[in-house]
Amino acid sequence: MATLPATPPAPSRSLLPLLAAVMAGFVAGAVILLSLGERPVAIGFVAAGILAAGVLLASRRLFQTVEVPETVIDWSVAHALAAASNDALAVTDRAGRLVCANDRYEVLFAGFPTPPDLPIGEIANSRLTEAGHAAWRDGEARTAGIQVFGAPVTVRVARVGEDTLVWRFIGVQALDLATQVETLLSGQTGDRMGAAGIMLAMITPEGRIRSANRVFRARATGNAEAQVEGRDFARLMATDASGRVRFERDGAAGLPIRILQIPFLDGEDAPMLVAALDEEPQTLAGSAVGGSAAAHVRSLIALLPAGMALIDRDGRFVHMNDAFVRAARINMANPPLYPGDLVVREDKSALADTVRRFAGSSAQSAEMTVRFTDAPEEPVALTIAAARGLGDAAVLISLKDSGEEGKLKRQVAQAIKMQAVGQLAGGVAHDFNNILTAIIGHCDLMMSRHSPGDSDYDDIQQIRANSNRAASLTRQLLAFSRQQTLRPQVLQLPDVISEVSNLLKRLLGETVHLEVRHGRNLGPVRADPGQLEQVVVNLVVNARDAMLTKSERGGGTVTIETAAVAASQVRQMDDDFLPVGDYTSLRIADTGAGIPADILGKIFEPFFTTKEKGKGTGLGLSTVYGIIKQSGGFIFAGNQPSGGAEFVIYLPVHTATEATIAKLPAPTKERSLDTWGTGTILVVEDNDMVRAIAERALTRQGYTVLTAENGEAALELLDQVERPELLISDVVMPSMDGPTMARHVRERYPDLPILFMSGYAEEQLRRSIDLHNVAFLPKPFSVQQLAEAARDVLAPK
Template sequence: MATIPARQNASMLPLFAAVLAGFAAGALILVTLGERAIAVGFVSMGLVAAGAAFALRRRSAAVAQDAPATDWAVAHALAQASDDALAVTDRAGRLICANNRYEALFAGFPTPPGLPVSESAVAALGDAGRAAWRDGEGRCDGVQVFGASVSARVRRVGEDTLVWRFIGVQALDLAAQVQALIAGHTGDRMGAAGIMTVLVSPEGRIRSANRVFRLRAMGNAESLIEGRDFARFLVTDSLGLVHFEREGIEGTPLRVLQIPFLDGEDAPMLVALLDEEADTVPTPAIGASATAHVRSLISLLPAGMALVDRDGRFVHMNDAFVRGARINAAAPPLYPIDLVVREDKGALADAVRRFATGSPQSAEMTVRFVDAPEEPVAITIAGARGLGEAAVLISLKDSGEESKLKRQVAQATKMQAVGQLAGGVAHDFNNILTAIIGHCDLMLMRHSPGDSDYDDIQQIRANSNRAASLTRQLLAFSRQQTLRPQVLQLPDVISEVSNLLRRLLGETVTLEVHHGRNLGPVRADPGQLEQVVVNLAVNARDAMLAANPSGGGVLTIETMSVPASEVRAMDEDVLPVGDYTALRISDTGTGIPPEVLPKIFEPFFTTKEVGKGTGLGLSTVYGIIKQSGGFIFAESEPGKGAAFTIYLPVHAAAEETTAAKGPLPVKEKPADLWGTGTVLIVEDEDMVRAIAERALSRQGYTVLTAENGEAALELLEAAERPDLLVSDVVMPVMDGPSMARKVRARYPDLPILFMSGYAEEQLRKSIDLENVSFLPKPFSVQQLAEAVRDVLNAE
């Protein structure tokens, strides 16, 4: 028991000093001056001072006796009687006293909160102490001390002390005692009686084992076994009997007994293993023939079924159950709870125990297997009678195509909802980016290269363009981007992007391109199709370099013709029968894991480390292909790379269309963008409206502005006819198309330029008017001036 002793001061030096000083002064005056009266006076003063000092001393001693010191012996006795570890600290944070359990728990007398625990636990204890000083009480749960969870309670006593109480120490003491007993002579005596004992941690690791278990499990009684996985030393045979893995299934069967000597999920488990007696080992020949017939019948059924005995162990399972539960036939599980995730173990164990005791009903429940935790599986549990040692029947509910269809509908609904969200987010970002890019353009007009601010403005503009590219990816995923489809040949697209690919792939990755014959033309946006090829190629490069950083790999791009007869033979539900031109991109990487393959096209899903992937690459590819009327499929075998095949429908009227239209004319940009005329700008976003007004005013136009459709109509009532109407599409109160129709009723030939952060295809029905142009956001000052000039020059 650590305590602080009381201080005592019984010195009489002040009293003697006063008397001595009086006599010394009197003697000095008598010798030097010869005045006897003055000398007597100084001696008297010394005596008076001595008497006063003595009285003051007596009074202080009386006061000290009235204030008795704290009896820490009583506190020590009370603390020693507690099962918890106790400590007391003062206002200065010093340790005043602590009991023996505290010393044993922390290997000494450290002062809380500075205990030998983790940094987070020290911080939590410090918070609990401050809460106790402030509120009178504080607490901190889950403090890990030498592998055990301890709870701390802090209470303020009086005004100057804190009492620290650590609860759960007795479990730590008991676990340590059991661990020492197993490893010592007690474990040897149990081994001599044929009992193998093991102390297993909550994680399934061995904390201690007696010598006979070490000998049977590892072949050497002195082998180091602490920290090893307990389950690794055991195997089960087809009858569900447990054997040592080292002895094989021909070895002596074992009976496994679990002894939960401590409460709580985080408490260690004591396991005892006994050799089964020969006459208690079940064999297929023992029991009525009906049991064997039932097992044979269960084995033939297509539904997954398993029999469980009264102890909760598997007795028999058919092949369908093994496949449905994803069981490793070489090492089958011992208990049903071994198949499911930790969160479902308790409910499944309770259900098996309930039906094993005689419940005649059946029940359905949903569990998640360890090998597929994201796919819930419905099972049926029922009591079994007349089947020998079997007491419970567990069957997998096979919903087949119904479950598959439900998952597909749920996935499609989720993707559609995320797509709508992505489109709305992209629209709002486009408005913000329009203002940022526009302000950058206006500032660049006032600065020339070499100015101190020129490079900073260029950097802001470059990052804004990167953000605009990200919004285009969101729109591509949600199939709401603006496409410019053309009739083209896939080899031409691959040829255009090949040089870029070789630079992106690097020297360690080889690019191989193979084109098929009789390829039909397709109708798609060449720029977006190039983005598809680049995204797939970059993903393949990263996969190959991750598998082999020095050797790289081979990226193969193939084009091929897929006639309707081949599509019909494929019998693919998703791909309609028709003629297609296919594009296949494959690599020699490690492939895509089966559990990841169904999720690769989901937005924001990535297997790359944090900070190295947005999860939009493949979802963007998916959105572009689907918006182009095509289909994309991914296939992969672990260790053999991955392949993506894109099917684009052949454009039947391509030859006539291209012959009639001929090559697209190339527009030549004029030397300047100056113009004249009146332009009415209708935009509900203040920042975008301000940028558009300043940009067109600088080009020589007279600009009128309105914040919504109704304000624009009121302005036109008082103003003259404008030369051009520039309007946002989506606005509150009255949207752009509704306002434009009212304006056209008054000015039928007025040209209109719509601008929007949404895609043109998404707004096509609402802006279906004659003599209408479209400018997607975000746009620069120059792009806005060019669009206005082109519309006015077309008149």
């Protein structure tokens, strides 16, 4: 590990030994923990640093008259430990200066550039900068998929003490392949392949030669010992009118050669391995390159991290390396004969035709996308190139093992799909809420003219009951789309479980046992207790059904657990989707058959269900997902090692009071049932039916009602009439929405009470308006609810 000079300001010369001991102990411990993963040894080094600091501090107090010489930090222990790591390590101070780095870091970046100013591109350095800021703030940060010279690298940054960052570059071992291949070319392997007539060179992305075997040097320059490093590869070649390639030195009388490109690292900045083969008649027939040369080629391909396979002229597999086997999920106990055996039926003919075309032509390469039978939902890009002159092989197929990348793409696609469906569901629910408001309102008006026992009264009551059932369905849609109206409270999860435990026991029946276990020191959470109860009930009922599916007689155990999850535990989880913070977790598990792997990623999708037709809507888990996400939490589904499914919910611990929009006062027993009132109310609603219902309902209660169809019309109306006592407005309207109109009205009448009504969520309203003295009435509402809301807003405070 190289130690670089730095001149940080020192508060006192006498404190330098103390600071040096503490710094050496902390950094050595951090290097051990990050590179070797030995936690006890790391703790030992940190303790030794603290002990040394204590001894120095005691000595300074006992012998204050003795001048202590300035001490230089000894990095030798950290050097020895970091040298054993396969990762590139570097340490920077608070001022952003590079303090030290190991040899692998020096080789990787050709020196000692300071993170995040590395020669890897602006985008990658920008991500490193964000990771550094996060590490200073949170103590640790991680960023994956950074392209370093063509290879994906994961970078972990950890803060050590208060003034040091340790940078760890994981996955740089793949970059060593270039050095390994370079060694192979210049060694005996290169000579053996040269004896078989295979000329090899490794070139940089700029087209300059980095290394070559002896036979290539001899053909290109006439001297097997000549230096070709740094020379332009293209300038050593010449092309005739027929498109055939020859060495420039051989002239027109030289033998034509075939150029085979082998990309052994991904990325545009990665080096390229090039094989040159003589196009002699016997070579084209396959006799010049014997089995020995083909074996060397296979050995070379086996070293490469990219998945590669050789195909013969009949379209059968000749050879495939380990990376290809892993990426294609091949069972070597029953290996495939043809590439078409790996892909779905729709892609078989296209892949076979492409392989056949390249086997009989001189085309260089092409790409195509296929889907493997083991993962039909994951398209895979194949690169197909002609490879004549390599014995039985005629075609080279390469693919990239993009398991993590494909997983991330599927997660992003799932998130986009859920968002799109959520927006659709929210819009549908909003429109239905307007319609249901009109239906319920008209029912209320009709029921006021009919008394119980009337022949029409029961029919009206039935219409109203069904309308309320439809309203509950729209609430489910809004819950899925995270746009429902919540009434959040600061509460404890055990209290919610206790409230619903009796209902759960009745739902589970006598054959299913319910176990409830609560952890200690649980932090409070802020959520809607009614919605959390719905979450628990849905998950428990699903668990009961899963165990009934496993056994026709039912039976089993449902476990509900709560626990406190500290930020340090979340950091150790290293989950990309769970932000670091303090949480209270809720775990619901069963002893059923578990969730099949092929549907685990779909269970939160709307309308997806594994139940029999007519026994499930597919909205249960999607509603649970929506409620948890709207409450600021996270939910994860999985299977237990012992069998059975489990759902784990993380709700952030509530630590601060949040500003909320004024809500309607909670109903109390002492509140008057009289809804009669006086004064002028301005109703702004773009839906004609809802506007008409609101006008008739409020007029029946004694109010003078003015109406407008949008915000602009309401402002024009206010110019012509006196100040109203109350403004009732829809939130989402064309032309000018309710919050924008309310701001203009408040400029004219600062103390005017406002009642918003909407089929969307109050949470959406809270983010779009910051006015005081604002109340909210969710749709659909009844005539009585509208009258009570107007009365409560106008009531003297």
